[in-house]
Amino acid sequence: MATTVVIAGADGQLGRELQCTAPTGVRCLGLNRTQLDITDPASIHRCLQELQPAWLLNAAAYTAVDRAEQEEALALQVNAEGAANLATACAERDIRLLQVSTDFVFSGESGRPYQVDAPPEPLGAYGRSKLAGEQAVVSALPEVLILRTGWVYSRFGSNFVKTMLRLMGERDALSVVCDQVGTPTWGRGLAQAAWAAVARPQLHGIYHWSDAGVCSWYDFAVAIAEEGLAGGLLSHAVTVTPIPSSDYPTPARRPAFSVLDKQRSWRDLGLPPHHWRVQLRAMLQDLKDNGHE
Numbered sequence: 001m002a003t004t005v006v007i008a009g010a011d012g013q014l015g016r017e018l019q020c021t022a023p024t025g026v027r028c029l030g031l032n033r034t035q036l037d038i039t040d041p042a043s044i045h046r047c048l049q050e051l052q053p054a055w056l057l058n059a060a061a062y063t064a065v066d067r068a069e070q071e072e073a074l075a076l077q078v079n080a081e082g083a084a085n086l087a088t089a090c091a092e093r094d095i096r097l098l099q100v101s102t103d104f105v106f107s108g109e110s111g112r113p114y115q116v117d118a119p120p121e122p123l124g125a126y127g128r129s130k131l132a133g134e135q136a137v138v139s140a141l142p143e144v145l146i147l148r149t150g151w152v153y154s155r156f157g158s159n160f161v162k163t164m165l166r167l168m169g170e171r172d173a174l175s176v177v178c179d180q181v182g183t184p185t186w187g188r189g190l191a192q193a194a195w196a197a198v199a200r201p202q203l204h205g206i207y208h209w210s211d212a213g214v215c216s217w218y219d220f221a222v223a224i225a226e227e228g229l230a231g232g233l234l235s236h237a238v239t240v241t242p243i244p245s246s247d248y249p250t251p252a253r254r255p256a257f258s259v260l261d262k263q264r265s266w267r268d269l270g271l272p273p274h275h276w277r278v279q280l281r282a283m284l285q286d287l288k289d290n291g292h293e
Ligand SMILES: NC(=O)C1=CN([C@@H]2O[C@H](COP(=O)(O)OP(=O)(O)OC[C@H]3O[C@@H](n4cnc5c(N)ncnc54)[C@H](OP(=O)(O)O)[C@@H]3O)[C@@H](O)[C@H]2O)C=CC1
Pocket: 008, 009, 010, 011, 012, 013, 014, 015, 032, 033, 036, 037, 038, 039, 058, 059, 060, 061, 062, 063, 078, 082, 100, 101, 102, 103, 130, 148, 149, 150, 151, 152, 153, 157, 158
């Protein structure tokens, strides 16, 4: 019999990738915000009662990092209260929950990849709201699985890769910060990691997932320019200049170093690491073949 899995936030980057990669033997039901509003307990109750899933994958979130500085209450409502609502409903019905979180729960002061049990210390409102979400789900549902990731991109939705391709199409030169270091994550691989977790129901606790390797946003932008040109998504070469974050002021402070340690995931999820540049190439091919959505 198929395992029924409900996806909250089905129209987002990860929500779409989860639906593209659902394994055989899974009845994958993607619900967007209109169909399932995670801030509304009645909406959650209705969906779970009707669909009776074995798992709920929470890909719904408030992800506007800069806007969150002005809208912290709204970020908390979705990322903390919404996540808590889901966890409470799952606990009442014996449903497994996968909660997605972020590298932005860390301060970025470490010089080594963050282990799953490293103390979080978010710098901004978005990171605080996601950390509050982590704490709320664990308290309502101790067997929850939390998948932390960072720098997610996909052909779906909006993200750094698509922003860069747009700006690079319009300009010959761009400046990008070189003092924020992390690891990009193709949404497709993240979705596969989530499905690997669903296939291993004995797992719970915190897992880290990004692609392999380390880079700055500047390195990432250079790679997008080179791979975009080689793959025919850009028609001209673009000069990318490295700048310090102080030359690109934003409302939210971002961690200087947010590389996640993925050893536990590579071991327990049975998935091999792929270097971020290989994944970028695959995503650009997907974009070329299937277009922006
Ligand atoms: N993007 C990134 O770089 C990273 C993301 N993450 C985490 O990964 C997860 C997925 O992110 P990603 O796919 O990129 O996010 P997106 O912003 O692409 O998608 C989030 C989705 O959640 C929906 N949503 C917002 N509020 C609600 C609500 N109240 N009820 C139901 N749905 C809602 C949004 O709908 P609408 O469009 O209508 O607002 C949107 O479709 C999130 O938990 C995020 O915090 C972690 C690290 C990096």
